[in-house]
Amino acid sequence: MPGLVFFSSASGNTLRFVTRLFGGPGPGPQAASASAPERGLYRIPISPKEPGPDPSALTAAGGYVLICPTFADGEGRGAVPKQVIRFLNDPGLRAGIRGVIAGGNRNFGATFALAGKVIATKCNVPLLYSFELAGTETDIARVRRGLDLFWGTECSTMA
Amino acid sequence: MPKTILKAINWNRLQDEKDLEVWNRLTVNFWLPEKVPLSNDVQSWSTLRPEERELTIRVFTGLTLLDTVQSSVGAISLMPDVVTQHEEACLTNIAFMESVHARSYSSIFSTLCSTKEIDDAFRWSEENPHLQAKARIILDKYKAGEDPLKRKIASVFLESFLFYSGFYLPMYWSSRAKLTNTADLIRLIIRDEAVHGYYIGYKFQRGVEKLDEAKRQELKDFAFALMFDLYEIEQRYTEELYDGIGLTEDVKAFLHYNANKALQNLGYEALFPPSVCEVNPAILAALSPDSENHDFFSGSGSSYVIGKAVATEDDDWDF
Numbered sequence: 001m002p003g004l005v006f007f008s009s010a011s012g013n014t015l016r017f018v019t020r021l022f023g024g025p026g027p028g029p030q031a032a033s034a035s036a037p038e039r040g041l042y043r044i045p046i047s048p049k050e051p052g053p054d055p056s057a058l059t060a061a062g063g064y065v066l067i068c069p070t071f072a073d074g075e076g077r078g079a080v081p082k083q084v085i086r087f088l089n090d091p092g093l094r095a096g097i098r099g100v101i102a103g104g105n106r107n108f109g110a111t112f113a114l115a116g117k118v119i120a121t122k123c124n125v126p127l128l129y130s131f132e133l134a135g136t137e138t139d140i141a142r143v144r145r146g147l148d149l150f151w152g153t154e155c156s157t158m159a
Numbered sequence: 160m161p162k163t164i165l166k167a168i169n170w171n172r173l174q175d176e177k178d179l180e181v182w183n184r185l186t187v188n189f190w191l192p193e194k195v196p197l198s199n200d201v202q203s204w205s206t207l208r209p210e211e212r213e214l215t216i217r218v219f220t221g222l223t224l225l226d227t228v229q230s231s232v233g234a235i236s237l238m239p240d241v242v243t244q245h246e247e248a249c250l251t252n253i254a255f256m257e258s259v260h261a262r263s264y265s266s267i268f269s270t271l272c273s274t275k276e277i278d279d280a281f282r283w284s285e286e287n288p289h290l291q292a293k294a295r296i297i298l299d300k301y302k303a304g305e306d307p308l309k310r311k312i313a314s315v316f317l318e319s320f321l322f323y324s325g326f327y328l329p330m331y332w333s334s335r336a337k338l339t340n341t342a343d344l345i346r347l348i349i350r351d352e353a354v355h356g357y358y359i360g361y362k363f364q365r366g367v368e369k370l371d372e373a374k375r376q377e378l379k380d381f382a383f384a385l386m387f388d389l390y391e392i393e394q395r396y397t398e399e400l401y402d403g404i405g406l407t408e409d410v411k412a413f414l415h416y417n418a419n420k421a422l423q424n425l426g427y428e429a430l431f432p433p434s435v436c437e438v439n440p441a442i443l444a445a446l447s448p449d450s451e452n453h454d455f456f457s458g459s460g461s462s463y464v465i466g467k468a469v470a471t472e473d474d475d476w477d478f
Binding site for chain 1: 175176177180183184187188190346347349350352353357360361364365419420423424426429432433436443446447448449454455456457475476477478
């Protein structure tokens with residue numbers, strides 16, 4: 001099963017998005033509060049002291065989609081959280097990225113969900129979707145359906 | 160009586176990393192209305208019909224009142240409740256920027272309007288029952304003796320919800336290529352309010368974490384009840400302002416959308432269903448120009464983004 005890697009700061013917006021994405025039937029939504037590798041879910045920790053996702057597990061999963069919030073200033077600087085940059089700086093972890101989904105807030109104007117564009121450019125993968133704050137019901141439905149389609153496409157191209 | 164030890168603020172010892180992150184964001188985003196070439200809108204202003212001009216001035220005096228409340232009372236009322244000294248420092252910035260916002264509307268007025276028009280609008284803001292009612296409800300929650308977390312709820316609703324019946328109009332004009340410099344200034348205000356709502360909402364969530372389930376439920380009930388009360392007033396305020404130019408329903412969708420975002424800042428789920436939150440795409444585009452909604456899945460929007468210069472000069476990248 002392909003993976004989903006996410007980062008959420010202490011504000012918890014992206015965590016709430018991922019929790020709802022993984023909600024519904026099956027184990028309780030609180031499963032997303034930490035990594036749940038058995039469900040293909042990996043969280044990049046806030047503290048650099050905690051161990052991050054295991055590269056071999058992500059490779060074995062056949063790659064992952066990264067979900068990342070945006071922290072840009074008015075000029076667009078610092079859009080990607082440091083923890084995510086650190087994660088992507090590891091070639092073994094970076095190798096598995098297939099696409100990115102970005103969180104943000106339209107109230108930040110042109111830098112809305114900028115982290116997604118920066119990561120897409122850096123890693124040469126598609127920006128799959130952007131959502132605001134913790135996402136709406138519509139966002140969740142679109143991303144669920146979209147990821148199924150995307151991995152279906154990915155698998156068929158690889159086969 | 161033992162003397163209390165007075166503590167100097169030490170930014171090299173943080174209790175909450177978010178304080179420094181937000182301080183940096185707030186200070187880097189600092190701006191003044193003099194930076195925006197408002198006089199370029201004089202020509203555009205003259206193309207508006209008299210009732211459109213009156214509406215615009217009224218909307219801006221309404222926004223001025225809310226900024227005044229937030230600067231002189233709101234942000235300051237949160238200071239006795241701070242958990243860290245760095246949080247207090249952030250609030251001093253927030254209070255000051257609200258004064259900059261309030262001051263900016265007067266810059267717009269002095270550039271575009273006559274003294275009589277300005278005086279009439281300020282009188283209107285004092286006499287409009289809906290505007291007075293919403294400011295009064297918020298001020299009531301800011302009073303000493305109120306629950307500190309309830310103060311934060313009121314503050315987030317002001318920052319992330321109550322402004323939007325007003326912000327709608329300059330975004331609407333901008334979408335029709337009118338008052339575009341004024342819209343640039345308003346976008347700077349919107350950007351600041353987004354950081355304020357996010358940060359105060361974040362501190363609210365940290366406070367809630369320490370409470371038991373019963374108290375959490377009480378606060379949530381309070382928040383949703385307050386949102387309903389404010390929404391009632393906002394509906395009437397919106398009708399009174401926008402019925403004349405036929406935009407009321409469009410503004411209401413924008414209100415629902417922003418009410419949901421305000422609740423998300425507090426960590427709560429949405430109140431209004433997606434069907435009533437479908438904001439006019441022209442307004443969304445005016446809010447965040449050059450950033451269409453990327454939906455690779457549905458084939459809309461450009462997918463392999465790239466192209467545009469993005470700030471990736473960050474030294475931390477290794478590749």
